[in-house]
Amino acid sequence: MNALAATNRNFKLASRLLGLDSKLEKSLLIPFREIKVECTIPKDDGTLASFIGFRVQHDNARGPMKGGIRYHPEVCFHFKPKQLQFWSALNRISVILQVEPDEVNALAQLMTWKTAVAKIPYGGAKGGIGCDPSELSISELERLTRVFTQKIHDLIGIHTDVPAPDMGTGPQTMAWILDEYSKFHGHSPAVVTGKPIDLGGSLGRDAATGRGVLFATEALLNEHGKSISGQRFVIQGFGNVGSWAAKLINEKGGKIVAVSDVTGAIKNKNGIDISGLLEHTEENRGIKGFDGADSIDPDSVLAEDCDVLVPAALGGVINRENANEIKAKFIIEGANHPTDPEADEILRKKGVVILPDIYANSGGVTVSYFEWVQNIQGFMWEEEKVNKELQNYMTRGFKDLKEMCKTHSCDLRMGAFTLGVNRVAQATVIRGWGS
Numbered sequence: 001m002n003a004l005a006a007t008n009r010n011f012k013l014a015s016r017l018l019g020l021d022s023k024l025e026k027s028l029l030i031p032f033r034e035i036k037v038e039c040t041i042p043k044d045d046g047t048l049a050s051f052i053g054f055r056v057q058h059d060n061a062r063g064p065m066k067g068g069i070r071y072h073p074e075v076c077f078h079f080k081p082k083q084l085q086f087w088s089a090l091n092r093i094s095v096i097l098q099v100e101p102d103e104v105n106a107l108a109q110l111m112t113w114k115t116a117v118a119k120i121p122y123g124g125a126k127g128g129i130g131c132d133p134s135e136l137s138i139s140e141l142e143r144l145t146r147v148f149t150q151k152i153h154d155l156i157g158i159h160t161d162v163p164a165p166d167m168g169t170g171p172q173t174m175a176w177i178l179d180e181y182s183k184f185h186g187h188s189p190a191v192v193t194g195k196p197i198d199l200g201g202s203l204g205r206d207a208a209t210g211r212g213v214l215f216a217t218e219a220l221l222n223e224h225g226k227s228i229s230g231q232r233f234v235i236q237g238f239g240n241v242g243s244w245a246a247k248l249i250n251e252k253g254g255k256i257v258a259v260s261d262v263t264g265a266i267k268n269k270n271g272i273d274i275s276g277l278l279e280h281t282e283e284n285r286g287i288k289g290f291d292g293a294d295s296i297d298p299d300s301v302l303a304e305d306c307d308v309l310v311p312a313a314l315g316g317v318i319n320r321e322n323a324n325e326i327k328a329k330f331i332i333e334g335a336n337h338p339t340d341p342e343a344d345e346i347l348r349k350k351g352v353v354i355l356p357d358i359y360a361n362s363g364g365v366t367v368s369y370f371e372w373v374q375n376i377q378g379f380m381w382e383e384e385k386v387n388k389e390l391q392n393y394m395t396r397g398f399k400d401l402k403e404m405c406k407t408h409s410c411d412l413r414m415g416a417f418t419l420g421v422n423r424v425a426q427a428t429v430i431r432g433w434g435s
């Protein structure tokens with residue numbers, strides 16, 4: 001099932017549990033606005049490269065739309081042979097990567113429910129450019145980001161739509177967007193979050209999604225009479241979310257027994273030295289070649305023996321093909337939409353407890369909210385305050401979602417969906433439709 005079909009399905013199940021009116025349901029499902037732009041840049045060698053950028057703004061009933069910008073070739077790109085032949089005939093265009101909007105649409109919708117679950121005053125959006133950032137130089141990435149910003153600058157804004165980092169982007173990408181946007185609108189630090197600290201970024205934002213995963217895991221394990229200490233973890237993805245989650249879980253006594261990233265996968269049943277792995281990754285741009293563990297097949301990492309599995313890379317990785325192989329008792333969704341609905345069903349029958357993305361990885365957008373608040377106030381918080389507030393939000397979120405599970409006799413995914421959808425539906429109805 002593709003990401004959008006899966007997300008729509010979960011939304012509709014939640015809507016049925018909540019007894020939403022079918023017309024309201026339809027209005028909540030349709031995105032507010034979908035933006036698709038062509039971004040052509042000169043490459044360092046003088047040839048041209050064209051890319052497609054998207055920003056899907058899903059809903060703004062509860063506040064400005066909010067969500068990351070992803071640079072990844074697999075945001076679903078397709079080469080269109082005819083188009084490619086035409087352009088290559090011009091002999092100046094080297095690459096056309098086309099992003100399909102379906103996945104971006106699904107991710108934008110998930111942001112709407114996520115910000116509502118976190119109870120922060122935002123709607124949902126997501127963007128992406130179909131490109132492989134590892135194949136572009138820093139100056140090519142800068143040009144691409146600036147062209148994308150030029151194309152969307154009048155549709156984003158501090159009170160309209162506030163982008164942030166996601167896969168393949170980071171603080172530097174946000175700095176370029178801020179700089180380009182500010183040329184049109186004046187200095188506007190609050191137009192993006194996840195910025196470098198020197199440009200108004202928040203202390204603690206870098207670690208926030210991983211720290212949120214830690215707090216979410218603690219809340220869930222605590223409910224099952226367990227603690228992080230002594231549990232065995234497998235983490236897929238060792239980028240922003242996966243590496244911070246690994247570091248913080250490890251510091252709390254969790255044993256990380258297997259890790260994978262795009263360069264490979266490793267395992268050590270006695271626990272991987274996470275500080276050493278962080279140093280190695282920094283120097284080698286990936287976990288491949290790390291000495292302190294055995295290499296394993298990256299495809300088998302999700303099926304490694306462990307107590308807790310944290311997918312923190314791509315969507316749709318847990319599906320009907322591999323769900324039966326999973327040995328973890330708990331899955332904490334650090335990534336967005338890592339679990340297909342068919343896998344959800346299989347895992348539920350196996351008794352695996354899944355803490356869903358729209359709660360489990362909401363730490364990032366929650367600290368993005370703190371960053372936006374700090375920019376608007378013009379007052380910077382201490383890191384301790386950021387982390388403490390994040391813990392409060394994650395603890396409250398878990399309580400709220402458990403309450404919905406009780407009210408609707410449902411699992412944690414439907415608890416989170418009913419919580420988010422209900423808050424957005426209420427805001428929509430209170431605002432009304434005008435005439």
Ligand SMILES: NC(=O)C1=CN([C@@H]2O[C@H](COP(=O)(O)OP(=O)(O)OC[C@H]3O[C@@H](n4cnc5c(N)ncnc54)[C@H](O)[C@@H]3O)[C@@H](O)[C@H]2O)C=CC1
Nearest residue numbers: 166167168209237238239240241261262313335336361364
């Ligand atoms: N950065 C953030 O604040 C947030 C990110 N997320 C989600 O978390 C996930 C990861 O995002 P980031 O850590 O920010 O991205 P990132 O770009 O920093 O890291 C991505 C990681 O996934 C790995 N990866 C890529 N393809 C893989 C594959 N086929 N198998 C195994 N590993 C693979 C990469 O090597 C890298 O280690 C995404 O689903 C993203 O949407 C969710 C909430 C917030």
Ligand SMILES: O=C(O)CCC(=O)C(=O)O
Nearest residue numbers: 067068164166364365368
């Ligand atoms: O920090 C943000 O605004 C967005 C983070 C994000 O894209 C996500 O939670 O998936």
